[in-house]
Amino acid sequence: MRSSTESRALEFFFHKSSSQLSGFFEGSFWKVTVLQLSLVEPAIRQAIAAIGSLHEHKGGCKLLPSFNTAGGEPHPAIQLYTRALRSTIEKSAADTGAIPVVVVASILFTAFEFLRGNASAAASHISNGINLLWAWREKTGSRPRVPWGQGYSSFQSYFVETELAPILSLFNLNSSEFHPGTRRKVLLNPVDTGLLILTDRFESLREVRVAMVDLVTATAAVFQLLDQNLKLGKLPDAGLLTIISGLRQTRDRWKTNFDDLVRRQSATWDKNEQDAAEVLRLMWYSTVMGTTTYRVGSECAWDEHREDFEEIVRIGEKIVSDPDRYPDELSKTLCLDFGLLYPLHAVAWKCRWPHLRRKGLDLLRRMPRKEWWYEVSHYHDVFLQIMEFEEACVDPHEVSTTEDASIIPEHVRVHDFYTEQTSTKANGCTLHKLTLLTKPNGLDGDWHFTTEDLWLPTPPQDGDTVSPFNLFCCKDWAKAELSNTQTVNLVTKAVLGPEESPGTSSDDSFHGKRSMLMAPILKPTSASGFLQVSKHDLAGAELPRHGPLYHTRAKSITLFLRMTKDYGILVFETTLDLKQLTNKA
Known part of the structure; x- marks a missing residue:
């Protein structure tokens, strides 16, 4: 009872x-x-x-x-x-x-x-x-x-x-x-010999979101593999670069198919469906912001993305201001359905147009207080302090009257940040140390670290919280100091495509065909963590690094990278005749 x-x-x-x-x-x-x-x-x-x-x-x-x-x-x-x-x-x-x-x-x-x-x-x-x-x-x-x-x-x-x-x-x-x-x-979605098989065309908004989540999940797995290989001193081979290029092509084709769905069905959508489509557009802009992180050579390069920032603010304002969805503060307790924090991460920090930047900060203040386990107010406070740090060198009157990103010079712009929680507490808040990374002596100069106090609201709770961190932080493979500039440029070009645009592909042949996430790897060219087997020279074979080789009494055996288990991605597979293996002396 x-x-x-x-x-x-x-x-x-x-x-x-x-x-x-x-x-x-x-x-x-x-x-x-x-x-x-x-x-x-x-x-x-x-x-x-x-x-x-x-x-x-x-x-x-x-x-x-x-x-x-x-x-x-x-x-x-x-x-x-x-x-x-x-x-x-x-x-x-x-x-x-x-x-x-x-x-x-x-x-x-x-x-x-x-x-x-x-x-x-x-x-x-x-x-x-x-x-x-x-x-x-x-x-x-x-x-x-x-x-x-x-x-x-x-x-x-x-x-x-x-x-x-x-x-x-x-x-x-x-x-x-x-x-x-x-x-x-x-x-x-299914994976077949390195191919992620999407439907010929989208017929529902949930289908669109599932495809995007699959795409980002696969990208995260490949980026993680790149980092693992880098730690082992291995550079990406042609096969892995083919995989990465396929990820980029699928991202662009996702956008083409989503736009096609909007053209075909939007006239029949109710308000909730129209808003859901806006959320999917926001997901797209999140991928644009994420890939831009790997492209920009300076903080001033973000100034080219004003239209993207404006669109993120437009969609965010539409969502947060909806009285049907958020009639009171209770309705803003927690969000588990979509991510507004990530794209606003870009607007409130990387956007240096004073008024537009403040709109991003205002949205962080008004949106749901928690996304998954991220405390949104903590990020608002971090970005507010970063803005004040960057604008300290500018005349306040110029900030309030000028809508020009260039008033913030490169040498004071914050490239990165990290926070460290201390044991000091007072008035329901916890003291954090906020460290800001800048390049005051030019982009080729050394990093300069500035550490400031940051008090963040921390209500009593059981367990641990996640302190604010840079959601845009590049993975290790994209850091020239951990690899080399040539390798970083090679992989970045494969990830993002042509230098001039991270936008939509114009490949019209996509319709009616399978969307390729990962092209089949028929012959990996170097030790990149993939299983490499030659029927002529088994001595050159490299066993899987992510799992055991399974023994069997069968006449043939399929060997594959354990990534199938660990990541849900089948990257490479080959079937070998055991008799051939036995007879190879």
């Missing part, structure tokens, strides 16, 4: 929390699926009640201590959460076929920890969910073989792949910078 506390929390969840967590794309899960499952699964009922109870307190700006200071009892939200965890463990142990329900629970537990502010626990639940998704695919043999949303062998597989996997994949992508590389990655 449920308690009055649980009943109240459930009512709050369904009247308030579910709508906020649904966002633009996941209403079916948060408004329908969890309601239906809560009627028959105690773990799901307790988990959503825990979210509702916690949301009510967080939304009311109340503190949530781990224990009630008067009676020593855990807060009701913690009690419900603990019961949900226990019920999930019991369900998993008693029913080996309960993977879909346990995955649902993992998503709910992750949302609870995002709201609670416990990054490590949220990361753990994401890992569990991803591992369960892999286990489900292996158990049912349901690795994607046709484009997402099509051809599932059972209703359960359809449910797992179309309702649960997109949420897990998005969570995984947007939290990957915390303990990077420790979690498996998953793609929702």
Whole structure:
């Protein structure tokens, strides 16, 4: 029998929390699926009640201590959460076929920890969910073989792949910078001999988003591989460069197909669908900002992106100002559906037009207070301090009357920053040390480090939070000091394409054909971490670096890089005749 506390929390969840967590794309899960499952699964009922109870307190700006200071009892939200965890463990142990329900629970537990502010626990639940998704695919043999949303062998597989996997994949992508590389990655569209197979053309907005999340996930995996190889002193070979080039082509073709969907269907869309399309445009601008980070040779080069900054502000203003979506402060407690922080990261920092920059800062102040586990107010305060640092050399009157980015000279512009949390606390805030990196002696000069105090609001919480960091920070492979300028330029050109534009490809042959993410690698040319096999010279073979070689009594064996397991990306595969191997003396 449920308690009055649980009943109240459930009512709050369904009247308030579910709508906020649904966002633009996941209403079916948060408004329908969890309601239906809560009627028959105690773990799901307790988990959503825990979210509702916690949301009510967080939304009311109340503190949530781990224990009630008067009676020593855990807060009701913690009690419900603990019961949900226990019920999930019991369900998993008693029913080996309960993977879909346990995955649902993992998503709910992750949302609870995002709201609670416990990054490590949220990361753990994401890992569990991803591992369960892999286990489900292996158990049912349901690795994607046709484009997402099509051809599932059972209703359960359809449910797992179309309702649960997109949420897990998005969570995984947007939290990957915390303990990077420790979690498996998953793609929702099929991969066949290095090819990511997308549908011939998009027919729904969710399909568009899934394709983009797949694309960014694959890019992150390849960038991670580049970094790993760099640490081993290995340069990218022709095969890997082909993969990277394929990523760029697919990104451009995604934009072409999205624009095609808008032309065909936008006249029939309701307000929510129109807004969802704007969110997808924002995702596109996020990729533009992300790739620009690898292109610019100076901070002043960002000044060429004013139109991009203006479009990000336009879309952000439209979203944040919507009274239907954000009628009050409670509705701005947490966002799990889309990322506004990342593109505003560019506007509030890399945009030096005074008024436009301040619009970006204002949007950070007014948008949902938390995206996944990122505290948005912390980034607002960091970028405000960076702006004040850069504008300190300019006449205040000129800043207020001139809309000209060039008033901020290159030598004072902040190229990078990092923060370090201290143990000093006062008035509900924690002291951080904000270090700003500049090039006062020219771009070829040494880095100059300026460290300032930064007080950030830090409410009591269980577990650890993620201190603000540079979301635009280039990976190691793109840093000339860790590789060399020639290598960086080579890979960057493959990633971004022609120097003049990171924009849309004009390749009209895309329609009606498969979209290529990774071209097949038929003959890797050097030791890049890929399996390299020659039937004429087995002595030259390089075994997989990411997993064991499986032994078998079969007549032939397929050897492949363990990236299939670790990243969900099949990069290279070859089948060898064991008789040939045995006879090679």
